Structures are given as structure tokens and as C-alpha cells.
Amino acid sequence: MFDRDLWGEIFQSISKNKLRSILSGFTIAFAILIFTLLFGISNGLQNTFSSSFVNNTPNAIYIYSGRTSIPYKGNKSGKRIRLSNKEMNYLKRHNKNKIDHISAQVFKNFNVTYQDKKNSYSITAAQPASQFIETFKLSKGRFINIPDINQKEKIAVIGRLVKEDLFKTKNAVGKYINLQGISFKIVGIFNKEGDDNAERIIYIPLSTAQVLYANNDYVDQINLTYNKNMSYPQVEAFSKSIEDQLKEILVVSPKDQGAIRVRNNAEAVKETNMIMMVLTLLIFFIGFGTLIAGIVGISNIMIYVVSERNKELGVRKVLGASPKSIVALILLESITITSIAGYVGILIGIGSVNLIGNSLEQYFITNPTVDTSIIIGAMITLVISGCIAGYVPAKRASKIKPIVALRDE
Structure with missing residues (x-):
């Protein structure tokens, strides 16, 4: 050889x-x-x-509301259906063995100022569980916690690009920004891999936004994650069960396809x-x-x-x-x-x-x-x-x- x-x-x-x-x-x-x-x-x-699926967990379910397409029990076709804290708490109580995390959200768009700098950003009013459903990473500080929700604190968690726009290389945690005339203290900075748009979002406590900017308990969306041990057929059945539960308490026809929309990532993953x-x-x-x-x-x-x-x-x-x-x-x-x-x-x-x-x-x-x-x-x-x-x-x-x-x- x-x-x-x-x-x-x-x-x-x-x-x-x-x-x-x-x-x-x-x-x-x-x-x-x-x-x-x-x-x-x-x-x-x-x-x-x-x-x-970089920015959302594979075992996530998203719930949206729309308008009725079928008259039902006195409700006319075309009625606007609104989700609220009540529906989120109902789902949490009745499905506690299947739900890992659940959070309601409200979406706004505000002019945000810091000293002489001003820009328009997407505002997401959320709850602590959003951190686990949307899987972003905190680079500094913390996210919204339970005391913030209970005490309706005026705190904000900003995306990496918001920080760069308003603060450049300066430290942003502990500083105050103005959202529609109200001051919010920055307590954290996050980033989302592969999604620059998400890094231009500012998170604030849901309870605070409902009191300051809406004066009601309506929410735009409910997000949750289910038990990962559930099989695909079980997830499909769970999604249908959520839809049926919400239609029942919101007095919507079981056949109505537009009033309540439930999307789960399991189907997309499959x-x-x-x-x-x-x-x-x-x-x-x-x-x-x-x-x-x-x-x-x-x-x-x-x-x-x-x-x-x-x-x-x-x-x-x-x-x-x-x-x-x-x-x-x-x-x-x-x-x-x-x-x-x-x-x-x-x-x-x-x-x-x-x-x-x-x-x-x-x-x-x-x-x-x-x-x-x-x-x-x-x-x-x-x-x-x-x-x-x-x-x-x-x-x-x-x-x-x-x-x-x-x-x-």
C-alpha cells in the first residue's frame, strides 16, 4: 500500500x-x-x-373576533363581536389542564417621544404570558409582570430598533418615554431574531392600556399555548372546543364562520x-x-x-x-x-x-x-x-x- x-x-x-x-x-x-x-x-x-415559526411557538393558538354572518337568537347578521377579559378568563378557567400560557392583547399605534426625538410605533398592550407565546428574548431588564398588571403600572418594554431610534447608544432602561401624552418608564429591551418589524413594537401592561386609552375591557386578540404532549387530533379537537365555547358565551351561531376565528400553529406545522x-x-x-x-x-x-x-x-x-x-x-x-x-x-x-x-x-x-x-x-x-x-x-x-x-x- x-x-x-x-x-x-x-x-x-x-x-x-x-x-x-x-x-x-x-x-x-x-x-x-x-x-x-x-x-x-x-x-x-x-x-x-x-x-x-421563529417568532411564535409551534404550540400556539390565536383567537380573533369578527362580525356575525348568520342571524342568531336576536343578534343580526353583521354584528361586531368583541372579545374581552371575561372571555380570556373563561377559557383559562375551563381549560386549565390544556393551557400552558394565555394572554390577551390590544393593538394601538401611537406617536412616541423622548426629549427631542419623535416617531410612530406599534403599541401592544399585553400580559406577562406574551413573553412565552411570542418567544422574543430580553436583552436587558425585564418584561411585564403580575404586579404591573394588578397595579396598572405605566411601564414599557421596547424593541431593539425602538431603542436605537430614540436612544442611540445610550442606556434606555430607567428612562421615560411619552405615549400619547402619558409618561411610561422603560423597564426592558427585547429583540426578535429575523423580524425587524417586531423590534419596532412597544409592550405596555394590558390593564393600563384598557384604563388609559379605552376605558373598557375589550381585547383585540387572545393568544395561548397548549400542552405540548397533546397529539395533533387532540389539538384540533381543542381548537374546535375553544371556538364552540366562545360562540356559546358570545351568543353566536355554531355555523357562523366569521364571528370567531381560531388559528393554531399545529396545522401549519403539520x-x-x-x-x-x-x-x-x-x-x-x-x-x-x-x-x-x-x-x-x-x-x-x-x-x-x-x-x-x-x-x-x-x-x-x-x-x-x-x-x-x-x-x-x-x-x-x-x-x-x-x-x-x-x-x-x-x-x-x-x-x-x-x-x-x-x-x-x-x-x-x-x-x-x-x-x-x-x-x-x-x-x-x-x-x-x-x-x-x-x-x-x-x-x-x-x-x-x-x-x-x-x-x-
Whole structure:
């Protein structure tokens, strides 16, 4: 294996038969290149689907209200249905074993000022559980807590970009900002990965907003997370149960599809997983087909290479070369070419994925990456296939009598 003369012969054979070596290597390099690009694109598409759930937990349910579409028990069609603290507390009491976190929210848009700086931001009046439902990260300070809700405190938690707009590099925690003429103390700063719009939101206590800006207990939305141990059919049944409960206490027809809308992430996650599974299988079969094409190509080339070298092998046998050494020579030459070509294919493939990665976002392919272990595994498969493909004709050629090999045309 480490015979210097043997390796000298191998590299001499490769250098003297450049076209043959290039064709053999090109088949391997091209197969690995295509394989790498396919898996890079596949991972990019999976990243795109996964990013849909960066800002919200997969086990979240969102409840909205609308207008009635069917007259029911004295309520006319087109009546505006309003959710309130009452409905949220009802759901919390009657589903406490299934709900992990629940929070009502009210949405506003206010002009916010700090000293001489002024801008318009989205205001979300929320409760402490919103921190766990929307899964943002606090970079400094704290979020809204129970005492803030009970005492209707005038505190605010601002997004990273709000902080940069109003305070630049200065510390914002402990400072006061003005929301529609009322001062709020900043107690925390948060960020949300991959969502700049969310980082321009300001959170304030729901109870405070209801007293100061609405003078009622209406809410725009109720968000909750359910027990993660629930199966998909159980989640579907739970979502339907929530809808039925709200329709009953709000006097809405069970057949009304517009008055109460319940959306759960489980369905979106299921659909996304199915799409990703189909995509993975598709990429796998295409990649597998590429490898098969590479194996067939290298097999044909090896058969041709061995038959072309019959005279050379005959001379070697005349000079005393054993059948074993002839087979080893051909196999090592095959391994050398396929290994070098495979490595080159990997480098070009990974380089291509990194080079064009950012430009693929317009095609919903986000941050395409390649699992090196999979690519190396594919290359090893091709190398082994090349060895097997070369072994059969090499073994046959090693058994040919020298006089027959020398006469071969």
C-alpha cells in the first residue's frame, strides 16, 4: 500500500493518460457537485419553512373576533363581536389542564417621544404570558409582570430598533418615554431574531392600556399555548372546543364562520412538515439518481480503461508481475482519481452554494448550507463503487495469459 515505487507507477500512469484520467475524474466531480448543490438548495428551502415559526411557538393558538354572518337568537347578521377579559378568563378557567400560557392583547399605534426625538410605533398592550407565546428574548431588564398588571403600572418594554431610534447608544432602561401624552418608564429591551418589524413594537401592561386609552375591557386578540404532549387530533379537537365555547358565551351561531376565528400553529406545522418530508424525499431520489449516474459512468470508464491496458498488463505479467499486484495497481489508481476528483467536486459544490446563497432568497431559499458528512459519505460511496467497478475487469484482466494480452488489438 505504501510502496513508493507502486505509487510512482500510479502517478506516472495518470500523468501519461491525462484525457483518460480527466474523464474518469470529471464523472465523479460532476456527480458530487450536483449532489452538493441539491442538498444545499434542499436545506435552504427547509430553512425558509422553519423561519415561519421563529417568532411564535409551534404550540400556539390565536383567537380573533369578527362580525356575525348568520342571524342568531336576536343578534343580526353583521354584528361586531368583541372579545374581552371575561372571555380570556373563561377559557383559562375551563381549560386549565390544556393551557400552558394565555394572554390577551390590544393593538394601538401611537406617536412616541423622548426629549427631542419623535416617531410612530406599534403599541401592544399585553400580559406577562406574551413573553412565552411570542418567544422574543430580553436583552436587558425585564418584561411585564403580575404586579404591573394588578397595579396598572405605566411601564414599557421596547424593541431593539425602538431603542436605537430614540436612544442611540445610550442606556434606555430607567428612562421615560411619552405615549400619547402619558409618561411610561422603560423597564426592558427585547429583540426578535429575523423580524425587524417586531423590534419596532412597544409592550405596555394590558390593564393600563384598557384604563388609559379605552376605558373598557375589550381585547383585540387572545393568544395561548397548549400542552405540548397533546397529539395533533387532540389539538384540533381543542381548537374546535375553544371556538364552540366562545360562540356559546358570545351568543353566536355554531355555523357562523366569521364571528370567531381560531388559528393554531399545529396545522401549519403539520403542513410544513409534510412539505419538507416530500421535498427531502424528492431531493434524496434526485441525489440518489445522480450518484447512480456517476457510478454507471465510472463503471463504464473503468471497463474501458482496463481493456485499453491489456497489452500493458501482458507486459507486466511477462516481467513477473503477479495477478494480485496488477489488481492492486488498477484499484489504487481508481481510488486516487476518484478521491481527488471527489474532493475537488466537494470544494466547487460548497463554494458555489456559499457564493450564490444570498441571491437565492428571492426564490424562497434561505441560507442554503451543506452537511459535510453527507457529502463525504456520497463521495466515499462513489469511491467504493469505482473500486468495485474496477475490480471485476481488473481481476479478469489479471488472469489473461500474457501471449493473449500481447496480441490484443
